[in-house]
Amino acid sequence: MSATSILIMNGPNLSRLGKREPEVYGSLTIDEINRGIAVAFPEVNFEFFQSGYEGALLEKLFEIEDRGGCSGIVLNAGAFTHYSIALRDAISSIRTPVVEVHLSNVHKREEFRHKSVISAVCIGVIAGFGVQSYHLGVRALLGRGDS
Ligand code: DQA
Helix, strand or coil, X not given: CCCCXXXXXXXXXXXXXXXXXXXXXXXXXXXXXXHHHHHHCCCCEEEEEECXXXXXHHHHHHHHHHCCCCCEEEEECHHHHHCCHHHHHHHHHCCCCEEEXXXXXXXXXXXXXXXXXXXXXCCEEEECCCCHHHHXXXXXXXXXXXX
């Protein structure tokens, strides 16, 4: 494959970052977060996608896969993390590696956030580092095969 290409995908309510519970999720908007990622990794071709609709997230995964895949996907599935078997099945059905990320440390929060139905079909999980969770997700994909 030529250039490294990575999809940054965000699920429901993440369009509200900056306004939504800033004490939990920080004060940056999703556009600011995405710009920061692009600046931090100038060698990577990024695509950014956000939707509050489960089906739209699934269709995006299949679109990428049918295009021949990409180097990987950094996915913050928001609340779908905790209950979307459809999302889990979609991730499981594609070859493109997916890293699960969360801004907050979901394990320090309510019990219902402790369970992820997608972790088992992702290559790894990063949670609790705020915006850095996305950066660490990108690093994890770039570093694959190094060890
Ligand atoms: C989140 C954690 C989820 O529990 C929550 O539903 C979100 C955001 C995070 O980034 O910390 O929407 O994925």
